[in-house]
Amino acid sequence: QAQLVESGGGLVQPGGSLRLSCTGSGLSLDHHTIGWFREAPGMARDGVSWIMSALTETGYANSVKGRFTISRDKAKNTVYLQMNSVRPEDTAVYYCAADKWDRGGWGPHLYDIWGQGIQVTVSS
Numbered sequence: 001q002a003q004l005v006e007s008g009g010g011l012v013q014p015g016g017s018l019r020l021s022c023t024g025s026g027l028s029l030d031h032h033t034i035g036w037f038r039e040a041p042g043m044a045r046d047g048v049s050w051i052m053s054a055l056t057e058t059g060y061a062n063s064v065k066g067r068f069t070i071s072r073d074k075a076k077n078t079v080y081l082q083m084n085s086v087r088p089e090d091t092a093v094y095y096c097a098a099d100k101w102d103r104g105g106w107g108p109h110l111y112d113i114w115g116q117g118i119q120v121t122v123s124s
Contacts, residue, residue: 002027002113004096009118012086016122020081022096022115029072033099034079035111036070038092038120045095047106049081057104063089086122093117 003025012018022034035050049070051058058070069082079096095118097111 002098004098004113004115006094006096006115006118009094009120011121011123012083013124014087014122016086018083018086018120020083020094020096020118020120022079022081024077024098027098027113029077029079029098030074031100031102033102033104033110034070034072035097035099035106036081037095037097037108038090039095039117040092043092045108047108048094050104050106051079052104053102059104059106083120086120088122090120091122092120094120 005023008020031053033050033052036048037045038048039045048064049060049068051070067085071080096115098113099111103110
């Protein structure tokens with residue numbers, strides 16, 4: 001059964017850094033667009049970043065551009081989200097998701113497989 005598992009979340013101080021990992025089990029992430037989304041309490045699930053199967057194609061939400069970086073490690077079948085200069089408003093549950101059609105899009109409806117989510121809390 002194809003699964004995505006997120007790890008690396010937790011509590012971090014404002015201005016600090018955190019790296020989230022999304023590892024595939026039962027599927028190769030190489031041929032998928034992998035997206036990161038986040039959902040704060042009472043808010044809709046928003047796209048944060050995505051990376052297509054071609055490594056040069058990435059997208060970032062305006063709110064994280066210049067602070068977050070998405071990348072792949074093919075050997076580990078893992079996609080990372082490096083979060084730098086984090087802010088309290090980055091606090092949310094973060095989800096990774098896979099789009100088997102490799103469209104590089106923002107809409108959650110484009111993604112077929114979702115991880116269980118992981119909490120990121122930015123607070124002093």
